[in-house]
Amino acid sequence: xxxxxxxxxxxxxxxxxxxxxxxxxxxxxxxxxxxxxxxxxxxxxxxxxxxxxxxxxxxxxxxxxxxxxxxxxxxxxxxxxxxxxxxxxxxxxxxxxxxxxxxxxxxxxxxxxxxxxxxxxxxxxxxxxxxxxxxxxxxxxxxxxxxxxxxxxxxxxxxxxxxxxxxxxxxxxxxxxxxx
Amino acid sequence: xxxxxxxxxxxxxxxxxxxxxxxxxxxxxxxxxxxxxxxxxxxxxxxxxxxxxxxxxxxxxxxxxxxxxxxxxxxxxxxxxxxxxxxxxxxxxxxxxxxxxxxxxxxxxxxxxxxxxxxxxxxxxxxxxxxxxxxxxxxxxxxxxxxxxxxxxxxxxxxxxxxxxxxxxxxxxxxxxxxx
Numbered sequence: 001x002x003x004x005x006x007x008x009x010x011x012x013x014x015x016x017x018x019x020x021x022x023x024x025x026x027x028x029x030x031x032x033x034x035x036x037x038x039x040x041x042x043x044x045x046x047x048x049x050x051x052x053x054x055x056x057x058x059x060x061x062x063x064x065x066x067x068x069x070x071x072x073x074x075x076x077x078x079x080x081x082x083x084x085x086x087x088x089x090x091x092x093x094x095x096x097x098x099x100x101x102x103x104x105x106x107x108x109x110x111x112x113x114x115x116x117x118x119x120x121x122x123x124x125x126x127x128x129x130x131x132x133x134x135x136x137x138x139x140x141x142x143x144x145x146x147x148x149x150x151x152x153x154x155x156x157x158x159x160x161x162x163x164x165x166x167x168x169x170x171x172x173x174x175x176x177x178x179x180x
Numbered sequence: 181x182x183x184x185x186x187x188x189x190x191x192x193x194x195x196x197x198x199x200x201x202x203x204x205x206x207x208x209x210x211x212x213x214x215x216x217x218x219x220x221x222x223x224x225x226x227x228x229x230x231x232x233x234x235x236x237x238x239x240x241x242x243x244x245x246x247x248x249x250x251x252x253x254x255x256x257x258x259x260x261x262x263x264x265x266x267x268x269x270x271x272x273x274x275x276x277x278x279x280x281x282x283x284x285x286x287x288x289x290x291x292x293x294x295x296x297x298x299x300x301x302x303x304x305x306x307x308x309x310x311x312x313x314x315x316x317x318x319x320x321x322x323x324x325x326x327x328x329x330x331x332x333x334x335x336x337x338x339x340x341x342x343x344x345x346x347x348x349x350x351x352x353x354x355x356x357x358x359x360x
Contacts (some may be wrong), residue, residue, distance in 0.1 A: 055316065
């Protein structure tokens with residue numbers, strides 16, 4: 001079983017979800033300069049995490065069904081962060097607090113190992129993303145992300161994927177029609 | 181005690197360093213397309229990790245005295261990675277293999293907690309870096325890194341810091357003379 005599903009199933013069976021919320025399209029789960037240490041499990045819908053540099057919004061993470069999303073900087077530091085979390089499509093989210101989550105993973109060595117390996121995967125994925133963004137060719141950036149996460153393109157509208165890949169929506173459309 | 185020092189001291193006291201190596205200025209610890217799962221403790225000198233996109237080298241990490249450096253992607257995945265690790269100044273490095281390191285941290289719950297919190301810090305720092313690079317103003321990118329890591333500027337020549345901050349060495353010199 002994949003580690004995300006293992007964690008979600010355990011939270012479910014131990015009845016640790018704090019609440020279940022519905023977020024309308026374009027509504028915010030988190031605003032900049034706030035602290036949010038919750039983990040959100042996406043039952044349905046999709047979201048993005050973005051930074052606003054005063055000129056435009058830069059999407060840095062995308063989340064969709066059967067995955068967790070969180071403002072990881074705030075989750076780790078328990079301090080305010082610049083990140084926004086916004087629904088791209090109407091979302092159904094299950095929420096667990098950091099306190100409840102950490103208590104759960106610390107209560108069971110196997111579960112802690114799952115969490116630990118997920119943290120390692122996050123570091124690995126962040127490094128892959130850092131390398132992706134250094135590649136000058138938009139075609140090549142598209143190709144790398146498509147090979148790693150083809151399901152992204154089924155769940156997320158072009159506009160947000162384009163921002164995530166640091167290209168215009170027009171460039172992304174052109175590449176999708178003629179990838180090479 | 182800081183987590184890095186705690187880990188280095190324990191490796192020392194358990195006599196787990198595999199070897200100690202000297203790397204001349206500009207020599208490589210790791211080349212692209214190789215697997216390197218070692219952790220390197222920097223006794224003296226400085227290094228950078230870079231990606232070569234075919235057109236130029238992009239420095240993505242900097243390491244100096246009393247810190248660890250590693251090709252974390254390769255360390256985690258145990259697969260080849262595109263990263264280069266190169267000495268900026270002549271280095272004295274102590275080396276521990278992943279196997280020896282993981283055996284050590286798994287043998288002691290307190291030490292494992294140190295390693296775990298270091299992984300969390302890495303995720304946090306990677307996110308800070310991702311946000312830094314989205315900031316269009318070179319002055320502001322400089323300011324954020326200077327506030328977080330002032331010691332970087334004592335150990336690393338301008339040329340590499342400029343690449344790390346995605347600006348030309350000339351822009352960095354100008355900003356350092358007149359930060360605001």
